[in-house]
Amino acid sequence: MLKSTFKLPARVRSSISKAIFHSYATIVTFVTFTISTQPCTADQAGDTFFEQKIRPVLIEHCYRCHSGEAEKLKGNLHLDSKAGWQLGGDSGEPAIVPGNPDESPLLASVQHLDPGLEMPPDAPKLPDNVIADLITWVKMGAPDPRTDVKIDAKRADKSWWSLQPLAKDFHQDSIDGFISERLRQQGLERNPPADPRTLIRRISYDVTGLPPTIDEVNSFVMACETDQRVATENLVDRLLASPRYGERWGRHWLDVIRFGESNGFERNVIVDNLWPFRDYVIQSFNSDKPFNQFIIEHLAGDVIGKDDPTVEIGSAFLVAGPYDDVGNQDAVAQKNIRAATLDDMITATSGAFLGLTINCARCHNHKFDPIPTEDYYRIRSAFEGVRHGLRTIATKSDRQAFEEATKPLAMEKEKLASDREKLEKEIEDRAKVAFEKLTFQRPKIDVHGTSEEFLATRAQHVRFVIHSVTTDATKTRLGDVRSGRLSEFEVWNTDNVNVALANYGSKAEGARSATAADFPDAYGPQLCIDGKQGEQWFIGSPAELTITFPQPELVHRIHFSNSKGRDLDESKVRGATPCEYDILVSLDGQQWTKVASSEGREPWTPAHGIERVRRNVITEEEVRQLKRFDRDISLIRLKIERIPKLQQVWAGNFTQPTEPTNVQLGGDPMKPTDIVVPSSLSVLNQVTPTFQLPVDAPESQRRLELAKWIASDSNPLTARVLANRIWQYHFGNGIVDTPSDFGFLGSQPTHPELLDFLSRKLIGYGWRLKPLHRDILLSQTYLQSSSFRDSAANKDKDSRLLWRFPPKRLSAEELRDTILMVSGKLQLEPAGGPGFRLYRFTQNNVCTYFPLDFHGPETYRRSVYHQNARASVVDILSEFDLPDNAFAAPKRSNTTTPMQALTMLNHSFILDMARALIERCGKELTLDDKITSSYGLVYQRSPTEVELTLARDYIATNGFENYCRVLLNTNELIYID
């Protein structure tokens, strides 16, 4: 009876996360605050009811898991205080809604209304009268005198700072104003301005990722003597206008959006067609494309930029992450893989643009932020139709031109092919007739072992020439031997010894159709003479196996086999076996004699027999005609190939989803629950105008609407997150130092008002970054020195409040690019195009990436153009924290290890660059001049007298090359003030 009375509406029940009662262990440092618990108004009757009927029940049945005394608190739900149930557990919803038993998850659970949520767990349902008391109590408004308890808040609600609208009125009007105010409050003050040399180095690296030249430094220092302000403005403007800016800041963005050029997972196949997106990012930064536009292009570039490649390419963002393409046949696994693929897009989108960890709401409501699990599936519904893959991206006119150029050729090719087909049919018909008349004296070959005997012949070489293998004629063209395999090939002499054995001293040669770079012996012909079944030679082209004995032998029989036991027909699973062949022998390796063949054997299939007869019935003229056809067709094919292809980009493909998107219980694709429609996220519904589409809305519209909602001026997260990233890359730390997490577990802003000030500015600049860069770069905060002061450090060791400019270590790319540049080897062109590789790529089903021991001149490009495959490790870049980008890396680690030292001292690249550096400074006449020149190139300064002396002494015994190697290893090169 109770059940029917109090059955909750489905929507409400399913929104009660199982997480309320489940245990989660990752609890962290709490921010403590007190839930406001007003002293209870004297409701004597209510309190009495509670004390008599409710408290004993709670103590007996609930406290064991849901109170301060619990050995292990379950689901973060306290039921030993009013504040506890008001706050709720991991689900983020109150456990009890006073006055409303239907909406109270706790009551649904004690009534066993939802499978999996029955409470108390592993115990009989509470007696009906107890449940009735609980219902009565909730109807009474859940009076609860236990109001003196403080609860540690363990999550944010919609009042969380980052979810509020951007502030409008500010009591400071400049970056320096905000920073100075905060410093003053802490009794700190800003450092004096940095000297001009330090400044130009700092700004050059910051804006372009490259050091200035010594000439640039000198002229800047001079200009500063006239007017430092003007000189700095000119410098900043020059650098922001440089194409190097996009290479530096585009690379930052690629970190944020988990850009990588292989698909990861087991196969980890390299992706060769994603570089146009990398170039698009760089160009977008260089042209200062409004970032709100840039965001929309990332999510829906194909929608708004049809036929405009420069826009359409943006949506490659969606498929720039890892995905599993192993081809699983298991239906459940397929669903899980698809869910994981979409999860990558959802995670990337919410982290990069919104600074939200919406992915944490995949299995249950977000445990720390006010993000219901529905929000996760709302984004999913927008991406439901996205598939990884290549897409042609071209302008309309290019498409038309391509069509016009290829169509006549294609038609001509088709005509030739059909004529050829006709001729083939004539020949085959004749062969069929001839085949019908044939009889065979010998049985068909046996894949488990076939012998051919012949007159004893003296030979040192035996050759097995394979014309055809036992492939299925309906699937493969006969005569294509690439599916052929062979386990063993024996040659018996008249003493009855198999002389075709490696341990007899014989050798086997033959092409193979597969290789494994890291396992050179795999699939080779030597496997045919190892005396063992099992491992096979993969027959390549030409399909010939040549066995050479250590000395001439009198041979009379060969035997070949391709399988082991006969329990099952293993021929099916071990590839095809040779079935049409000749056996040739030779004494000298020059003159060959045919001693046996498959002639006279019953063919493997009628098709094989027809193929054999065909070789006899075909006329010479027909052979010539066929050859002519083949030549003409391949000529046309060549012509078609010469027509420049339309650009194929790894930009994904879009199909209209056929099914609605469901919330998945516990993130399990096999447990779909409520349907969600494509719509805005509820987490911001009090701040940002919402949208909602029908459940079957067009796929493109779903992404576009989501994109517009994210990129809206009224979405406070998007602007804040972006402004914070800009700040972070300038100063090393963001105002919020968890740049892709503005939620409860993230950090709080050091300067909240400044963050809003910058966000407003950004929007005011039409979402263009360069003016904001300029504001920051020209602030006194940025231009101050990095000098260390004990007194200040005692208060703020990490200079988060910016009493000094925080020194930085060069990033992996900056380090490598700097070494190339100071050695005079950096090639700035081509700026873009297919990437270079510091690994050797091999594929044998799965892929392996071997780091290169030698970096050739073709790799002397900026590191942003390195084709960064996932789970590949390359020298220098990987060691210095180039992210793998299995996940977004919104903030890089900063590692110092002995392995870095080994690479920087011993890899041939460093030696090559040391040599190149000598070439650059070796032109000077005196040793002192050479040393001075090297200082100018590497550090853009002159050596001190002490440094000169050190250098002279060292070079005298150890040479200039080693000296240059030292310079490239110094801390001064890698740390920037």
Added chain:
Amino acid sequence: MRPLDAGLPYLSVEYARRGFLQQMTTGLAGVALARMLSDDKALASATALHYPAKAKQVLQIFCPGAASHVDLWDHKPMLEKFHDTPMPGADSEVTFQGKNGNLMKSPWPFIAAGQSGKMISSMLPNMARHVDDMAFIHSMTSRTNTHGPGCIAMNSCFTREGFPSAGSWVSYALGSMNENLPTYVAIQDVRGEPPNGKANWSNGFLSAKYQAVTMAAQQPLRNLDTPSVISDEKERATRDLLAKLNSQHASLHPGNDELGARMAAYELAAKMQLAAPKVSDLSQEPKHIHDLYCTNDSNNLKASYAKNCLLARRLLEQGVRFVSLYCASRASSVDGLLNWDAHKTLKADYERHCPIFDEPTAALLTDLKQRGLLNDVLVVWCTEFGRMPTHQEGTSGRDHNPDAFTTWMMGAGVKGGVSHGSTDDFGRRSVQDVTTVYDFYATVLKLLGIDHEKLTYYHNGAKRRLTDVHGHAIDRILVS
């Protein structure tokens, strides 16, 4: 110059980030100092741990390709009895590669081994000698039926790339016992990388400091050697000059701990250049040891793996914290050729793989034991999932089975001769005491003195753990 002291603050900073030690604010400097001075082999039992540590080091032996539990460790008499009959209630079940045929018994008999009488495949006669020291976990399950994700899950508890491997977590938690060698070494097989390659020993989002260094008998530590054109004397002078320039620079830049850390890193690199070739010089070992491991076996693959086994022992002896030793590699164009993935010809495949694995691995265990290293070293054997009790349709091999597989542990803190959990009559599913990789690593961490729920690292919105949000240590297989 005092590079060791200079490195100290940087290590302390690293320590402060370690969530699991946050409460232990006192004594950290002391621990860091001890570590920096590399003299504290007993660090793992330091007071900062959550439990008394039974083990200080880990040897992980990994047979990639899904080594078949029903053909190696998990004896199933019913499989013999019902050989070549349909599996009850599972007609033409579709798994990873497609349909399944009838039940298929193991091609080799199982025999009782040791005092415990543990039934083990006759293909592993040498491993059979160790069963009384081993704790089998027969009820393992995996969340995936795909090799790559399976392998990284067996290493990181996540099927997706980007999470730190157990070796990285342990390095992060416990640090080095010998700064002259890497803390975490992955020894890959001569046949190549395991499925999903380097992601198996990735540091994920932990600092690059915690990633495995790869080395093997066939593959020296990368960039270890000073270029041959530079003499020892010149190299010394080079280091001197570098140290001088760097300390001069550091004196002008007070307040930047990283400068000292990088100088210390160069010092350590120099020590590593001395220590690493020594540890990988197998010629130091006497003939009877080489014979024990079979490093000169006529089967090149066996000899090569044997050398890696010997290298593993030498690394552990020198205080490497976590060693991952791989026996076999990735998928190739032929299933089961390069690893244990016997889809089609199980008998032929395992007659290749078992002899490579059996004798050298058994020798390694014998050697660890006779040297007393098992007092400190926890040995764990892993594979990514199991195989079907049925044969794959049209073949004599087995398809993937994520619902049941076997792993085992032995050594420091582990009970010998016990078996935990079990599968159903045929080995199709784990049914009793079903165990996950989370439980597996909760157990490993517990043996190392770490509460798996307290070893955490903040990343992109979550306090991450090795064991995600799951796992219970399997206390039953631990020495109390």
